[in-house]
Amino acid sequence: MGHPVLSQRAEEVADPTAPEVSRLVAAMIETMEDADGTGLAAPQVHMPWRIVVYKVVAARIDAGVEAEAGDSGDEVAASREVPTTAMINPVVEPLGEETSVDFEACLSVPGMAGPVRRSDRVRLTYQTLEGDTVDREAEGFHARVLQHECDHLDGILYPMRIEDMSQFGFVDELNKGRDGPESQDSEDQIEVSDAAPDEETSD
Ligand code: NI
Numbered sequence: 001m002g003h004p005v006l007s008q009r010a011e012e013v014a015d016p017t018a019p020e021v022s023r024l025v026a027a028m029i030e031t032m033e034d035a036d037g038t039g040l041a042a043p044q045v046h047m048p049w050r051i052v053v054y055k056v057v058a059a060r061i062d063a064g065v066e067a068e069a070g071d072s073g074d075e076v077a078a079s080r081e082v083p084t085t086a087m088i089n090p091v092v093e094p095l096g097e098e099t100s101v102d103f104e105a106c107l108s109v110p111g112m113a114g115p116v117r118r119s120d121r122v123r124l125t126y127q128t129l130e131g132d133t134v135d136r137e138a139e140g141f142h143a144r145v146l147q148h149e150c151d152h153l154d155g156i157l158y159p160m161r162i163e164d165m166s167q168f169g170f171v172d173e174l175n176k177g178r179d180g181p182e183s184q185d186s187e188d189q190i191e192v193s194d195a196a197p198d199e200e201t202s203d
Contacts, residue, residue, distance in 0.1 A: 002108050005043045007155040010050045016088035016127040021051070025086040025129060028053045032084075035107055039145050041152030044108050050089045052126075052149040056082040056142050082142060087126035087134075092150045094119035095137060104148055104158045105171065114168035116161045118144045 013021060024047060032040040032053055039054030058077040098120040105113040121139045124146055128134060138146055148158060162168050 002157070003046050005046045005048050006108055006152070006157065008043070008048055009155055010041075010043050010048045010153040013049050013051060013088050013127075016129055017131045021088065022129055024049070024051060025053060029084060029086070037107060039149040040107070041149045043152050043155075050153045052087045052090055052153070053084065054082070054087075054145055054149055055084040056080065056145060061141050080140075080142065086129055088129065090124065090126035090146070090150055090153070092146045093123045095121040095123050101163075102144065104144070106148070106158055108152075109157060109159060111170050111172070112159070112168065113171045113174055114159060114162045115164060116148075116158050117163060118147045122146055
């Protein structure tokens with residue numbers, strides 16, 4: 001599927017502070033912004049390195065599901081936003097047994113979407129462009145984005161993880177199927193983005 005680099009294991013970056021790493025990250029962020037995407041992994045721009053850029057905006061966080069007692073959904077969503085972040089040599093590990101299925105899409109699989117099971121909570125470690133190590137946890141949509149993007153570093157595209165292939169298809173066709181009288185709401189419409197179906201384009 002796609003360029004050969006997409007199906008290879010990407011290599012560790014020996015020096016996250018090297019100027020060429022900064023240059024690649026800047027180009028990746030520009031590509032992600034141009035595509036109105038949520039994330040981008042270096043293999044998607046045909047560079048075989050373990051580098052991911054991503055961001056999580058409040059509108060993409062399902063605060064209704066994630067809200068905690070006493071906080072409004074909007075406050076929870078705002079508190080869980082992630083600014084544009086560059087990760088060098090990221091490692092994502094599941095925390096706990098809980099998983100959820102949701103639709104994903106990807107710039108490297110244009111026009112398509114399908115349901116993928118992901119861990120609800122993950123532990124994330126990576127190095128910054130300054131060479132510092134970050135160690136944090138993530139959940140919900142944030143955790144899904146991280147799992148989707150880090151899969152790219154191991155040559156895995158989301159269709160390889162779909163359990164119910166009858167739900168994998170062209171976004172336009174999937175949305176037609178959702179056009180019944182009971183789902184006039186535009187929120188039922190799948191749109192394409194990287195790692196999740198709420199924006200216009202992909203990762
Ligand atoms: Ni992708």
